[in-house]
Amino acid sequence: MSFPKSKRPCWVEIRPHALEANYRFLAAQAAPHAEVLAVVKANAYGHGLALCAPAVVRGGACWLGVTSVEEAVEARVLCADARILAIGGPMPGQSPEAVAHNVTPLLWEPWQIEEMEAAARAADYGPVSYPVHLEIDTGMSRQGVFPKEITALLKLFTPGSPLRLEGIMTHLYAADEGDGGATRQQFVLLEESLRAVAAAGLYPDWLNVGASAALLAGLAEPLGALAARFGMRAMIRPGLALYGVVPQFDPAFDKEPPSIAAARAGLEPALAWKTRIVGLRTIPAGATVGYNGTFVASESMKIGLVAAGYADGLDRHLGNHFQMLVRGQRAPLVGRVCMDHAMLDVTEIADVEVGDEVVILGTQGSETITAQDHAAATGTIPWEVFTRIGSRVARIPVEE
C-alpha cells in the first residue's frame, strides 16, 4: 500500500493553463464588440483564487470581478495591477478599505455613494477621479437602482465629487432562455437608463452587462452596438465559462448560435477532483453498507473506501445514485455518503488496490464525470457543485 503524499487524499487539481486559454478563447469570442472581465468571486468558483486570478491575468484579463471588498483585497494582493470590480458593493463602513486597495465598487444606494465619496476625498482624490460603476435593476430585483430613480441618484455625482461614474452595469438574468423575451425587455430598460445618464451630462466609459450565457449566446455584438450609441464600450463578465463549463441553455433555445457549439469544443475544464482508495474489504451477501444500511449486498462484494465525504462538498444525495472512476471504470457509490468518507462497489473492477487514484469529477482513461453530471444527479447547477467543494480540499496546480 502506498500513498504518494502522507496526507488525507482528497484534493482538486487546477490547470492554470486551461484558465489562461479559456480567458483568451472568451476574449476572442467577445472581440471586437466587448471587453471580457474575469469573474473570480467565491474563491474563483471554488477553484482557488490564488491559482486562478494570476492565471486569467496572464491570459490577458485586465479586469477581475469579485463579490465583496474582502475578496477584492485578497485579489489585490495577488494581482497588483488588475482592475478589480466588487460586484456585491461595499457594506457599511468598507469604503475606506475599498479606496485603500484601489477597488472599483458597484454602487446603487445613496449611502454607498456618500460613503465612497467621503472615503475618496479622505484619500485626497481630486474631482471626478475615483472610478465607480452604477448598477441598474433591469428586472432581477436583486441589486441596483430602478431606471425611474436614476436621474435623482445621478445628482449625487456632482462636478466637485471625487467619484467618476466610469461604468453602467446590469445583470442579464435569463440569457440562457429560449425565446429571449426577458433579455429584450432588459435591453429596453437599459437603453432608457443610458438616455437618463446622458441627459444628466455624465459620460461613462463602460456598459458592463451579462455573464457567460450572454457571451456564449452571442450578445456581445448587440451590447457593443448599444454601448457605441452612447459613446461607451461593452464589457461582459463570464465566470462559469472561464472554468471550462458551458452553461446549459434552454432546450428551446431557438437556432442555437454557433458560438455555443464552439465553446463546448474550445473551452477546457480547469478542475479535476480526486481521492484515493483508502480501504478495501470483501463483504458477504446480506451485509449492509453505511449509515442505516440503505444498501444491502445481494452477493459477496468488494467495497472500496474513499476519503471524500459531504464535509468535502460531496453531496449526500449522491449516495446509492452516482459513480466515481476507478482504474478507468465507473464504480457505483453504495450506501450513504458520510461526513468524511464514501463507499464504492469495486466488485467488477479488476486489480483495485489501496492507494488507487479515484476521480470524483474529471477524466480517467476514456471516462469523464462532469460538473453538469454532479449537478444533474443532485438537482442543482454546476456553480453550486464547484463552490461547495470544501475548504479543507487542497487546490493543487498541475501543468499540462
Ligand SMILES: *Cc1c(COP(=O)(O)O)cnc(C)c1O
Ligand atoms: C456571478 C456573476 C457573473 C458570472 O456569471 P456566470 O454565469 O458564472 O458567467 C456575472 N455577473 C454577475 C453580476 C454575477 O453575479
